[in-house]
Amino acid sequence: EEVKAEGAEGAEEAKAPEPKDDRSFEERLAALVKPDSVPQPDQDRVNGKLSELNGAIDKCEKRLTEIKAAIEAANSLRDGTKNESRAIVDQLKAVRARVKAAQGEREDIYQQLREMTTARQAQQKSLQDLKRSLKYEDVAQVEAKVRELEAKIEQGQCADLREEKKVMQEIKNLNATKSVISQYQTQRQSQTDDSELRGELEKRRAEATQRLDAARKEAEVLEKDLEARKAKTQGSGPNVNELWKEQKELYSNIKSHRSEIKKVNQGFKEEVNAWRDFQKALGRYNRERTRILGEQKRAEWEAKKAEESKPVDEDVPTDDPYFKHPWAEEIYTCIDLEKVLTSFLPLGAPKEEAPKEETKKEAVELDKKLYKAAIGKGAVDDEDAFAGLTEGSKKKKGKSKTNAPPEKPKEKKITLTLDTLTSLSNIGVEVPLTSEAVQASIDKIKEKKKEFEGKTEEEKKALKNKKSGGKGPGKGGAEPKTKDPSLLVNVHVNAPSADKVSVSFDYPALGSAA
Numbered sequence: 001e002e003v004k005a006e007g008a009e010g011a012e013e014a015k016a017p018e019p020k021d022d023r024s025f026e027e028r029l030a031a032l033v034k035p036d037s038v039p040q041p042d043q044d045r046v047n048g049k050l051s052e053l054n055g056a057i058d059k060c061e062k063r064l065t066e067i068k069a070a071i072e073a074a075n076s077l078r079d080g081t082k083n084e085s086r087a088i089v090d091q092l093k094a095v096r097a098r099v100k101a102a103q104g105e106r107e108d109i110y111q112q113l114r115e116m117t118t119a120r121q122a123q124q125k126s127l128q129d130l131k132r133s134l135k136y137e138d139v140a141q142v143e144a145k146v147r148e149l150e151a152k153i154e155q156g157q158c159a160d161l162r163e164e165k166k167v168m169q170e171i172k173n174l175n176a177t178k179s180v181i182s183q184y185q186t187q188r189q190s191q192t193d194d195s196e197l198r199g200e201l202e203k204r205r206a207e208a209t210q211r212l213d214a215a216r217k218e219a220e221v222l223e224k225d226l227e228a229r230k231a232k233t234q235g236s237g238p239n240v241n242e243l244w245k246e247q248k249e250l251y252s253n254i255k256s257h258r259s260e261i262k263k264v265n266q267g268f269k270e271e272v273n274a275w276r277d278f279q280k281a282l283g284r285y286n287r288e289r290t291r292i293l294g295e296q297k298r299a300e301w302e303a304k305k306a307e308e309s310k311p312v313d314e315d316v317p318t319d320d321p322y323f324k325h326p327w328a329e330e331i332y333t334c335i336d337l338e339k340v341l342t343s344f345l346p347l348g349a350p351k352e353e354a355p356k357e358e359t360k361k362e363a364v365e366l367d368k369k370l371y372k373a374a375i376g377k378g379a380v381d382d383e384d385a386f387a388g389l390t391e392g393s394k395k396k397k398g399k400s401k402t403n404a405p406p407e408k409p410k411e412k413k414i415t416l417t418l419d420t421l422t423s424l425s426n427i428g429v430e431v432p433l434t435s436e437a438v439q440a441s442i443d444k445i446k447e448k449k450k451e452f453e454g455k456t457e458e459e460k461k462a463l464k465n466k467k468s469g470g471k472g473p474g475k476g477g478a479e480p481k482t483k484d485p486s487l488l489v490n491v492h493v494n495a496p497s498a499d500k501v502s503v504s505f506d507y508p509a510l511g512s513a514a
Contacts, residue, residue, distance in 0.1 A: 025296040032292075034285055038278035041271040049264050057257045060250045067247045074240045085229045092222040095215050102212035109205040116198060123187070130184040139181050142174050149174075326457040333423050334449035341445070344414050344438045414438070427452075 021028060136142050149171050158164040322328040412435045416424075424431050424441070427448050432441045 025292055025299075028292050029289065032285060032289055035278055035281040038275050040275055041268055046264060046268045050261060053257045053261050053264070057254055060254045060257075064247060064250050067243050067250070071240060071243050071247075074243075085226055088222055088226050088229070092219060092226065095219040095222060099212060099215040099219060102208050102215060106205055106208035106212060109201050109208060113198065113201050113205070116201075127184065127187055130180065130187070134177060134181055134184060136177070136181065139178050142178055142181065146171050146174050322453075325453075326460040327452040327455050330427060330452045331449055333427060334445050334452065337420065337423055337427070337429075338442055338445050338449075340416075340420055341432070341438050341442050344432070344435055346412070346435045346438075 023031070136145070149167050152158065153164060153167055158167060322331050325331065413433065414435055416431065421431055427445070429441055429444045429448060430437075432438045
């Protein structure tokens with residue numbers, strides 16, 4: 001899955017459009033940052049550590065099995081002596097219940113005594129506080145003092161009004177203390193002697209204490225007997241408490257070992273992830289470096305090929321007027337077509353420039369070779385297309401009319417080679433079908449030549465882009481269909497025998513189609 005993921009990632013990187021980088025190859029290589037090296041995880045070391053921890057866990061589990069067996073054996077032995085000590089346990093439970101009851105009864109008596117003591121102390125404190133606040137302890141004493149003060153006022157013994165007011169305020173205060181004295185006397189009278197009740201409670205407390213001590217002594221005797229039986233049972237078997245303690249420690253060790261195993265696995269997983277990330281980053285770095293180096297080598301190779309493809313005499317001076325002209329190929333085609341078609345002019349037709357005899361012979365021979373190659377070896381045409389182009393025409397039989405006026409040239413059908421037809425179609429000139437139409441085609445070729453001489457390199461590039469823009473048969477498009485069947489070349493083949501083949505062509509006006 002990881003390999004597939006890396007392959008998908010590489011495919012996405014290959015499909016993503018790459019922005020044009022204007023930097024040099026050296027700058028692009030210098031900008032690449034090689035990732036820091038990450039050591040490959042040591043699988044053997046991790047396996048050794050895990051084996052050690054698993055071995056320790058197995059050892060602990062083996063010891064736990066032994067401890068469980070020992071505990072089960074001790075429990076079986078204890079179950080055998082359990083019936084013997086059950087009676088002692090029941091007696092001990094009854095004695096402990098009496099101890100608990102005696103403790104509860106004694107605690108209740110203690111609580112009652114504490115409450116009585118607290119109430120008595122509170123009552124005594126209240127009486128003491130009232131007594132300290134009173135000047136007189138009897139209402140009769142207060143009334144006697146009030147009468148004495150009233151008599152003093154009536155007899156006029158007060159020196160002034162101020163002293164009289166003071167005496168009257170004292171009388172008022174004495175009358176107010178009567179209620180407090182009554183309350184004090186009432187509380188003093190209500191205070192009862194609880195010595196009898198206290199004595200009874202003390203007696204009950206002593207009896208409960210005596211019963212508690214006796215029960216405790218009996219329980220102690222029973223506990224000693226039970227412990228002796230337990231010691232006898234444990235002496236004949238393993239110490240269960242120690243086994244339980246050891247079992248707990250073993251469980252703790254197993255838990256610690258498993259935690260350590262989890263930690264080791266997690267650390268190894270992090271190391272593996274870090275190493276894989278480093279491998280991915282290193283792969284991206286190597287792919288990018290290889291791509292840049294490949295582009296550099298390709299650029300160097302293209303520059304070398306361009307240098308090698310330059311003509312040896314590129315810098316040599318030349319008198320060719322169309323040297324390095326963007327439309328030189330079309331211009332040379334026009335010149336060649338003009339030479340070829342000139343040979344097909346009628347014999348009596350006027351010519352602007354009579355071509356040299358050698359040039360004429362070369363053109364005729366060239367057309368003958370091309371024509372024979374087109375119709376096949378050993379083919380015989382019904383009509384010799386080159387009859388009027390040889391040096392001197394054959395004389396007719398009979399008497400020659402020396403003084404007769406020159407005859408008007410007859411219109412004659414001409415046959416052109418496939419290369420000539422293709423060249424005429426490429427430059428957009430109508431194909432002449434008769435010798436009379438040759439002059440018009442030559443004039444049209446001259447016009448095309450002048451037109452090509454005036455065109456620029458930008459127009460040449462625009463024409464190439466226009467041609468390469470459409471989808472042809474090799475680029476996913478369908479075969480172009482001819483709109484007009486009349487524009488096709490009709491080929492008629494007649495083969496009476498293997499050594500005699502006759503071929504004739506009907507050429508359309510390809511110039512108009514172009």
